[in-house]
Amino acid sequence: MTTDLTTAGAATPYVSLANHGPGDFRAGSADGVLVADEDAGPALRLAPPGQLAVGSDEARYGSVRYRCGTLESPLIATAHPFDVAIPSWIATTPPGTWLELELRAALPGGGRTAWYTMARWASETSTLRRGSVDGQGDAHARVATDTLELRGEAAPSTAIQYRLTLCTTDLAASPSVCRVRVMTSDSTREPRGLPLPTERAAWGTEIAVPSVSQRVADDRARGWCSPTATSMVLGRWGHQVSVPVAAAATYDHTYAGTGNWAFNTAWAGTYGLDAFVTRLGSLVQVEQLVEAGVPVIVSLAFGEGELSGAPIAASDGHLIVIRGFDAAGDVIVNDPAGASDAEVRRVYRRDELERSWLSGSGGAAYLIHPPGHRIPTDRFGSW
16 A cells, blocks of 8 residues: 555645656747657657757867757746756767756746756767766856756745757757656755655565675776666666666766766666656655655765664765665665675665765655656655
């Protein structure tokens, strides 16, 4: 039986998730892009070449000439005021193509912030070195790799907008985008989370998720927790990917690492899965997903002695897979920092893990599952 969280009247939501697909793209302002039918379903792609702008912008994309088109979404009212936003996308980028995604927020009185670039992304790097964009900040906001953080007059805001730019160097090829999500939340609420009651329906449930250690024979592997966690969940859904391949596929050439949250879910999406970054406010929400057979990747931070039984003493940012709950409600995880595959599966104390997760990342999570996989209705804006 799935927990009905509508009974949790004391829990006030603070997360909103805009979930846009082809129908929503048609409502945007398009210049050189259109929604077209593809083998995998309708998606946003470039219009015929004669409708495309010709570009050459070495500062943005290097010394390549390209053609591009843009889609600007309508201003999206959020269910709750926010001061942080994280976008996600599901896209296909054949060689020679890429996308750029920008965000801006509404200001009080009807104005808007500047546009901030959240990603320049391609699934392979023969044409573009995928990356976030450093050095973006003004009186209204700053970009912290994958997260837009509002400040000053802009915080909090009640509406968000995205802009997609699709680019190609090959007129026979186009990127295609079938989904854009923008998660917004109130950062002042994130460490406290949601006071939700559990019905213990998921206690004693464990999902079969491959156990994979990030500690492969590579000096860089100490920073590969995120792609290793993502690869484990891909394995849950029938896609076996080695850790080095996962790390290469998620590498952010600006951040110089594999921990860009949106790059991990975008990579998972190239396997035909639905994948996005969100925030949850309670392990009770994770219980609902586990009960539905969906493992959840969460981001933690903890000091020495704050996470009993962890294979590392402390971390200012570490990702693990929650795969179940034991009979007492403690959390069964795959921790990629285990010294070997056999040492990855662990059980962490519920209170310690929830505190490390909510205080460490504000409840950040990757949700990855096949399209159409049945998951419970969420009343708190996370999915």
